[in-house]
Amino acid sequence: MPAVPAVTAGASAPSRTNFLVAVLALAGIVVALMQTLVIPLIPELPKLLHASASDATWAITATLLAGAVATPVVGRLGDMYGKRRMLLISLGLLVIGSTVAALSDSLTPMVVGRALQGLAAGVIPLGISIMRDELPGEKLGSAVALMSASLGVGGALGLPAAAILAEQFDWHMLFWVSAVLGVVAAALVVTLVPESAVRTPARFDFVGAAGLSTGLICLLLAISKGASWGWGSASTIGLFGVAILVLLVWGWWELRTTEPLVDLRTTVRRQVLLTNIASAVFGFAMFAMSLVLPQLLQLPTSTGYGLGQSMLAVGLVMGPSGLVMMATAPLSARISKARGPKVTLMLGAVVVALGYSMSIVMMAQIWQLVLVSAVIGAGIGLAYGAMPALIMGAVPVSETAAANSLNTLMRSIGTSVSSAVAGVVLAQMTISLGTFTAPAQNGFRVVMGIGAGAAITALIIAAFLPGQRPVAAPVAPKAAPVTSSVS
Incomplete structure (x- = not known):
């Protein structure tokens, strides 16, 4: 078929640019939804899948492991063979995995489906990299901030939606909806997202x-x-x-x-290395809220501190944090433009530490938890918008997808460590009410205190970053035209 020229940043019409940003952000949110998709089902998974409680947790672990493997690999393949192509492959795996999970009634197919969903984890760093290739400089900062925040936005907004579907319909509907959203996102990418001409011809390692x-x-x-x-x-x-x-x-x-x-020589550059370390610590801090607030809300009032709420109420309490992240993304971009992304990252760390400090003494009322989650969400939105700008300001265009993927992986490692640490704390600090054992209130306070400490640690790490402006508008690459076979 005849070749068509790649769309460069300077040639993008404003309307096409806005559509591109919206489509990529939607794809990121759809992929992030899979992380909260099964939360309403966790207590029922052993019964639903006819498996033991320990075996049923593989439906969660499989997604984590597959995402960790896929993220750096897909990023490198995107740099080599086309970011849009790998984005579509990732969304295709999400659709296939969701369909397999929707058709499952036992553990093995569910684990396979959840692993395939996890292989789509590279969508967000790929989306950020496409934005760097395609957007004009004045649009890049806010678009990247929104795309980066979509990880938290999808997770927060997905919780109430998943709770409603789980309560009102058969649990398989959760995965059918995920499959449909994946198809919609893929169709929009095919229609509105061009393939970048920025490639790095190489032999895959x-x-x-x-x-x-x-x-x-x-x-x-x-x-x-x-x-x-x-x-x-x-x-x-x-x-x-x-x-x-x-x-x-x-x-x-x-x-x-x-x-x-x-390229480890690139990753040990001061700006890249410190940003990745700060990202891992920030991932730790972000996930502590997701582990504590739902339990506080759902524990029975007989504990003296539990609020006895349903999973739907949990979703409605956590949901505003996703909206705040989305609203904070443009602010993150403006601060980075005026003061540099280092300042934005530090400010985000301060806000998150403030939110966790508030939570230590504000956990007795629903409105208090809504406020806490919103404050922490605002800090995450600021910080997550700054991280890609710091990464892209220190790596060549040819390594954008791989570098952003590694940064996303570091966040995921942070959340995994956070889950493990919080689990140990809450398992050691418990109270007994007859035959019922629950985490003690002081255990929740300790976890929130650890979250505040992690945010302060990220602040200290960020303070050693070089003071640089955000990445400049990308220069139109001197590359061969992209053929319509990948358009």
């Missing part, structure tokens, strides 16, 4: 991909299953040991191969 995948699976499996297996068990310690060994060998390989999966 299969050894590096296998090494990183193995190391991440061992690490995250040990973190996510350590509490149930025992932190001192042979399985947990062995997985941690294998993860360390494999990742060290992987790093040695990546430094010596000519076309690595991850």
